[in-house]
Amino acid sequence: MRFLMMSLLCLSLMSGVVEAQLEAEQIGVSDFPVPVDSWFVIKSLEGSYIFDGDSGEMQGMISHNWVTPAIASGPARKEAYLVESWYSRGVRGTREDVLTIIDMNDLSVKAEIDIPDKASALSFRNHIGLLGDQRHVTVFNMTPAQSVSVVDVIDREFAGEISTPGCAIIMPTGETAFMMICGDGTLQYIGIGEDGKETVRERSKSFFSVDSDPVFDKPMKTGEGWLLISHSGRAFEVSVDKGRMKISEPWSLLSDEDKEENWRPGGPQPFTVHRNSNLLYVLMHQGGVDTHHDNGTEVWIYSLANRKRVGKFEFEEEVSHILSSQEDHPKLYVFNKEHKLLIYDGRLFRLLRTIEEPGPGPGLLQTLAHHD
Amino acid sequence: MRFLMMSLLCLSLMSGVVEAQLEAEQIGVSDFPVPVDSWFVIKSLEGSYIFDGDSGEMQGMISHNWVTPAIASGPARKEAYLVESWYSRGVRGTREDVLTIIDMNDLSVKAEIDIPDKASALSFRNHIGLLGDQRHVTVFNMTPAQSVSVVDVIDREFAGEISTPGCAIIMPTGETAFMMICGDGTLQYIGIGEDGKETVRERSKSFFSVDSDPVFDKPMKTGEGWLLISHSGRAFEVSVDKGRMKISEPWSLLSDEDKEENWRPGGPQPFTVHRNSNLLYVLMHQGGVDTHHDNGTEVWIYSLANRKRVGKFEFEEEVSHILSSQEDHPKLYVFNKEHKLLIYDGRLFRLLRTIEEPGPGPGLLQTLAHHD
Amino acid sequence: MNSKKITGRSLQALDRITGNGSRQLARLTSRRSFLTRLGTMITGAAVLPLLPVSRAFSAEPVEELGDPQSCDYWRYCALGGTLCSCCGGTHNSCPPGAEPSPITWVGTCRNPVDDRDYLISYNDCCGKSLCNRCWCGNSERERPVYFPSKSNSVLWCFGTESRAYHCTVAVVLGEASKQD
């Protein structure tokens, strides 16, 4: 009773008072700036933290859950695409997989497309890929059967599932195709039609052995195609010409002396390419076979044009992740083992900035450009 | 086609081979032992880690989400009760609040009871309470209207909601009643009937001022009733006798000298009582007013029978949480600011054990006994 | 009385979303102090239209100094949470895509520039995963959870589409009156 009286009093008082005594601040919601090439993303388990590498300032967050492999950007329509897999009770209950479309104007959720409940829950950049047509998003599934879900993000519908036994990792190529890496040492090329259905499938010759020297499951987009690097440091350039896969002869990142000193590439995110200048950055450490997950102590820089090492840089702390910006003059974003995010000039290797609190991490580093 | 053939081959081969060449191990699921008084729980955001303080070994985990205030144990039926609040998309979508019943025989989910989507998402031990009848679980709601949901865990149904404006914190008392602390410096007593509906409500006199010296929102169960401590270190014993609340005159934890030296109680979990020996442990630090969240540097021990300090102990690192076991000879479980969990002999203050990796934390410390 | 229950949007919206929540809270204190609080409540309602404003465009009526990304910034004297200024927002603006809670609590902080006390509304920004940067735990004049209008232990995402907590902003409501 007393409450009711008070609330009536409250309302009547309110309606009588229209001006505040002091001009007070307004609370607002910040605009989301238009992403530029100096931006990068730290994908953690519960959300992707977007930073500007120039200022070191966080720009906003895209929420998702731990299943999301990576953010696929579609800058053409100012959208981003991500896979989420939900259980009604967090770790139990009913499963529901969706492709979520983020409006990159304000980081709101624009739409959700139901997809088969098969998405792999692996934090790999190339377990999701927007094809060149900017229409079809491909999502890697594992149940453990391996397949790819194709989603039409313009018509906003699931377009079909393509069975891809023995293959994983999606490397978009051309307008409506992608390649995959297969466990038998081959690549697989799959082309789709406008309806998202498979129209062509090719298998390359076997060019590596998963037993003796597998390529990493972390391919890099180059100007021409994709770059693959093996555990022992052999580099393969792969591209597609008129629907035919071309795989280069391997060249080695390591000299005989390097090999004697046991240098190897490795780490959670050991490679990045700056496309404009055709530079490849590789995290290197000294260690035995099967140390491909070990952090790097140095980054070695290669010219892809000349297939030659053009520099190296030793870090003070072990480094787990590297990512190059695609600015004309690249920055190198670096996670060290203390969970600090370091920003280096990608040519001079001056330390430009340290982000002491990059959020929970280290997670996958990526950009908001199409392939990175 | 090739697959189908292989799978048929596979099946036929399988049926032909019945013995393995080597006797191999079986994979199993560990039994969950019967909880004993040396056990304690670290409630983190995604689950409650159950440890045995004797061995320092983890015994199992109860999963839940970040909303869950605490675990309410019902040892009589080997059950535990917890509130979960789910959104269909993690941080967005449709909300669904439930009371989840855990089977403490094997830590499985036994049942789920739908409750109003009003549960407060605050990590307070006393935002959930099983009443003495072992039948009614009370859950604190905030929307921000304050109320209590009553859930019948035997008939497994929501029994009703009791409006409790201005009051929070649930202190079960007797068979079918609980007290709450109210912002006007009073206590509120609410009794319910067998059907879970309110039958009686009383309000105490105002015995403290929230402005000048509020009691902490962390009451302790004593043998007789409940113990409340104010920011300045005054202790109030409250109990219920024949439906009437009794609130003791306050006594001070601090001597004049202590006050001059600016000693104050404080920290995320600053109090614990060992009921058998009637000992109170209080985390103390030196600081100004409104430092009630500051970690402690010492623990001071009081005899509740004599209302006198009987000991003190200085920690090497600041301490945030303390909890006493209810064994005859108590242990003190301690979180320090390095996120290490230290186990002390609760009388001799010998360090018995350090758990270096207590899981993500520090979270709420509690036991699997009824009130702790 | 220096602590108030602040509501934003319109009273209508508040009623729809929170039921009689804000009014029930009134019982916390005496009738006299409720009326005091009500004064600020109206102020709050009047000045929190919650229109999206651009980062460079928010009104700055108070002369101040300090780093809004630091927990030592004067406005944060009673803030418990993570700082929106570290998360793509500012000290008084939620990060993109987050929803400010229209219901909040108010602290009183002293501005080091003019040495005056100001009422500060601590609004939680909601509906996104926790922004896990710049955690800040100040407690000047902060009170326990059974006195929610003064408590930073409360998760203040009420009246928002989701209860999920992202970060917290600190908005100057006005100068605190002498008796506060």
Next chain:
Amino acid sequence: MNSKKITGRSLQALDRITGNGSRQLARLTSRRSFLTRLGTMITGAAVLPLLPVSRAFSAEPVEELGDPQSCDYWRYCALGGTLCSCCGGTHNSCPPGAEPSPITWVGTCRNPVDDRDYLISYNDCCGKSLCNRCWCGNSERERPVYFPSKSNSVLWCFGTESRAYHCTVAVVLGEASKQD
């Protein structure tokens, strides 16, 4: 070939839960190696009945030494995950209430006691929140994710009620044959 696709429960259950998953994986390698793998697959199926066993009761046919709560324990040479032995389970038994994945991957580790190589099945325990203790990241003979039967980057909660990962156990399947 020292890496195999291991299935537990019964083939029937496997078919029901995972569709043709295990068979599709067959295409990874040549027909000859598939048959080799199949051998171990049968071994796996025969020895993983998945009956709940008490902690003190699991068969221990291998003489061994080391601390099962340490990442250095010999069985963990290719384990990537958190150790169930730190979470209320043991080195070969899931914690209470967790569900062992019937589908898993196999590594080969050398036992320091008899200096022989053993096939180790790394089973994920599923359906509970991550047990965030004793993280271990070993990679002996481990292979990339496009070769899942040898990859510890795969979340092996397949054929379980939920994909949620809790922790990992390491079960000795038997001695590795010489050519492995």
